[in-house]
Amino acid sequence: SSFVAGQALNSEQKTQLKQLQSTALQSQLSYQLIESLTTEVGHRLMGSAGDEKAIIWAVNKMKALGFDKVWTEPVTGSYWLRGTAKAHIVAPYPHDLVVLALGGSVATAESGITANVAHFETLADLQAIPDNSLEGKIAFVSYQMTRHIDGNGYGPAVGTRVNGAVVAAQKGASALVMRSVGTDNNRIAHTGIMRYQDKVKKIPAAALSNPDADLLLNQLKRGGEVSLYLNITARTDAEVVATSANVIGEFTGSEKPDEIVALGAHLDSWDVGAGALDDGLGIGMVMAAAHHIGQLPQRPKRTIRVILFAAEEVGLLGAKQYVKDHQAELDTHVLGAEWDFGIGRIYKMTPGVGAQSLNAIRELGQYLAPLGVALSAENNGRAQSDMGALSDAGMPSINFSPDGEHYFDYHHTENDTLDKVQPEALKINTAIYTMFAYFAAQSSADFRH
Amino acid sequence: SSFVAGQALNSEQKTQLKQLQSTALQSQLSYQLIESLTTEVGHRLMGSAGDEKAIIWAVNKMKALGFDKVWTEPVTGSYWLRGTAKAHIVAPYPHDLVVLALGGSVATAESGITANVAHFETLADLQAIPDNSLEGKIAFVSYQMTRHIDGNGYGPAVGTRVNGAVVAAQKGASALVMRSVGTDNNRIAHTGIMRYQDKVKKIPAAALSNPDADLLLNQLKRGGEVSLYLNITARTDAEVVATSANVIGEFTGSEKPDEIVALGAHLDSWDVGAGALDDGLGIGMVMAAAHHIGQLPQRPKRTIRVILFAAEEVGLLGAKQYVKDHQAELDTHVLGAEWDFGIGRIYKMTPGVGAQSLNAIRELGQYLAPLGVALSAENNGRAQSDMGALSDAGMPSINFSPDGEHYFDYHHTENDTLDKVQPEALKINTAIYTMFAYFAAQSSADFRH
Ligand SMILES: [Zn+2]
Ligand SMILES: [Zn+2]
Ligand SMILES: [Zn+2]
Ligand SMILES: [Zn+2]
Missing domain, CATH: 3.40.630.10 (Zn peptidases)
Incomplete structure (x- = not known):
């Protein structure tokens, strides 16, 4: 034995x-x-x-x-009803993006949001800027989760998903778009729960697939303004x-x-x-x-x-x-x-x-x-x-x-x-x-x- | 040197x-x-x-x-304009399926097709049945491409994509649905060119992602009828x-x-x-x-x-x-x-x-x-x-x-x-x-x- x-x-x-x-x-x-x-x-x-x-x-x-x-x-x-989520880069180089609403997100206006992108490598970078400095912009956090046998890359990445919309709203952004919390390279986005906070405006929040986040970054790297269209029809029926x-x-x-x-x-x-x-x-x-x-x-x-x-x-x-x-x-x-x-x-x-x-x-x-x-x-x-x-x-x-x-x-x-x-x-x-x-x-x- | x-x-x-x-x-x-x-x-x-x-x-x-x-x-x-492709299993267990029209496919009727599925493991199996024996059915070929360093699994798999719609139409099917020609396990379908033949009815043709083909097979394995809804809006503007x-x-x-x-x-x-x-x-x-x-x-x-x-x-x-x-x-x-x-x-x-x-x-x-x-x-x-x-x-x-x-x-x-x-x-x-x-x-x- x-x-x-x-x-x-x-x-x-x-x-x-x-x-x-x-x-x-x-x-x-x-x-x-x-x-x-x-x-x-x-x-x-x-x-x-x-x-x-x-x-x-x-x-x-x-x-x-x-x-x-x-x-x-x-x-x-x-x-919570997911509805649909659509996103595309408007300029400089139009591309359809693969995107999912985060769980609990509110909808955009019916006609969607078109706005320039303000890029942050981490949630901490977004947190560090002055309140109300992102009026009329979509905040984009590009932090990429790392792969580990014990999955310990999840912790440092998931904060943006849970709290990113609150922080972005405090900075005045009209929406949060983030790189998916995931270790794959597929054109498939990752959802997951996000939170709003009392007295902070509820803004729509969505995750891009990793390759789509790369593409958005590559357009941003060229130095000019990059504008994004986002349309989310999610809703929570509070009644x-x-x-x-x-x-x-x-x-x-x-x-x-x-x-x-x-x-x-x-x-x-x-x-x-x-x-x-x-x-x-x-x-x-x-x-x-x-x-x-x-x-x-x-x-x-x-x-x-x-x-x-x-x-x-x-x-x-x-x-x-x-x-x-x-x-x-x-x-x-x-x-x-x-x-x-x-x-x-x-x-x-x-x-x-x-x-x-x-x-x-x-x-x-x-x-x-x-x-x-x-x-x-x-x-x-x-x-x-x-x-x-x-x-x-x-x-x-x-x-x-x-x-x-x-x-x-x-x-x-x-x-x-x-x-x-x-x-x-x-x-x-x-x-x-x-x-x-x-x-x-x-x-x-x-x-x- | x-x-x-x-x-x-x-x-x-x-x-x-x-x-x-x-x-x-x-x-x-x-x-x-x-x-x-x-x-x-x-x-x-x-x-x-x-x-x-x-x-x-x-x-x-x-x-x-x-x-x-x-x-x-x-x-x-x-x-050729892809338009949209939608598919779901209607019965016994409803599921949305990830599907792409094959390149060159015609559209379904505007209301789509709902029909029982006739399953074939290979194109040869589909070819072997009598002509006009699939009236009112959607033919599903589930052959799975194998992985090789020289890509030699493509040859045996791609025949269904190129010729499957012609063969299925000869058998009387209203559409062809096939497992994607691909070696991945993602919910992402593979497109590629397909052909019609003079004097053979043009029927719509689409590819399921590998996991979706698995799911359809698992429902078929239970033995009862499996019915599928397919809606494709592709078209070629011949003018x-x-x-x-x-x-x-x-x-x-x-x-x-x-x-x-x-x-x-x-x-x-x-x-x-x-x-x-x-x-x-x-x-x-x-x-x-x-x-x-x-x-x-x-x-x-x-x-x-x-x-x-x-x-x-x-x-x-x-x-x-x-x-x-x-x-x-x-x-x-x-x-x-x-x-x-x-x-x-x-x-x-x-x-x-x-x-x-x-x-x-x-x-x-x-x-x-x-x-x-x-x-x-x-x-x-x-x-x-x-x-x-x-x-x-x-x-x-x-x-x-x-x-x-x-x-x-x-x-x-x-x-x-x-x-x-x-x-x-x-x-x-x-x-x-x-x-x-x-x-x-x-x-x-x-x-x-
Ligand atoms: Zn979970
Ligand atoms: Zn869980
Ligand atoms: Zn090529
Ligand atoms: Zn090719």
């Missing part, structure tokens, strides 16, 4: 863990779930028809996969309350049904692409992991709860609602993890647990090591994405780090489709989540201490 | 050849030309406004680059004669001005993307190669003629017109090559010359070997693309084979943009064309014998 002796699992449980590893590595279930979701539902933005279909899909799948309990919990918010739902399924624990091992992913996606990676991967992994464990002759001691969160993309609405709804029982969530990142294999796990339970985590690390998972020396892991809200509320967590080198080639684009899933990495990652969940559900460790 | 002794060039010429190699490898001219063309002109389909701008651009650039003579020769044809031009520039030979070394590329492009690779690369390479030679203190013995052909994409109209216009002097074209393929480095040259001049070609091969060019054992080389028409008319030719592994990721798509150019490979390839042209212009070899 490649498993070393440990304390959290007894020898029968270790045998079962090995069987689960083998089951998960041979199963195509997580892939099949993503295939089903992307083929039969497609994208599913909070409040859209796809969102409604996805909730029905998830409930039905959980039931078909033998979950002991399946239910939904309502999440409300607003529904209408959109309803979505967290979809939750459980395999009930045999000895400690009130102690919950929580596996998270988000059910919603942006309204471009099929949400195969973001977060179809997570949906497939956590549903398959729970199902594999549910196929054992006996339920593990603790309950395994799968939470498919609503409305992550538009501001973690589902996660916030879950924390609110489950405030009283949050301390029964003994350990949790989400999957909402990366196409490639997991290479590292970082716990965020009580110091006394680190021995148990080390034991888990030994079980996962043959699958290529290194145990981080840090104990500051926060669960990804939605589950991060539960981590913040005190839930012990594990963060699994995957090879994220190519994730941002496709993130929040039309290109987020089934063919981008790497079936072998997915199998291994599903096995890791299956083993993690089983371990946490059988272990006697108290991960809060 | 890495040059071995030869007979075609004397020692002074060999020194000059080495200097030219060094000049070309240090120059960014070919890249700058592509940057200028793609930034200032963009795409340039036969008869379009971009085509007209490209002709002016090419004439001005040739003059600025010091060509001794620059002129244009008219080429007429028809102008209007479109005028374009071959743009020709020369450095006149100092001793044998009537003997012509011909360097070709095509000036037109499809109306998607910027034509950076197809055929901006060729335009940059042959213009820069001629310019480098033109910067020498003396003109070489023979004339170096750069021909930027019109209307290659829509049926080699420029090349056919050139052969017709220059019938009387075709035998003065002593050796020719085109560049219209591949992003990567040249790894092989294949001559198509008289047997007695093979020694001279071997000498050229020795000069190019340090740049990674192997001399093919075959002597059946035909020039690429337009210049192939001159090869067919008897012009001795060389075909340079590049690494074509990634060319068909971008070929005939929105993604054919400047960022796809590999500057280092381009420099080396430009050096190879420069040295080839110089060698051919100085050599005393008669490549017809």
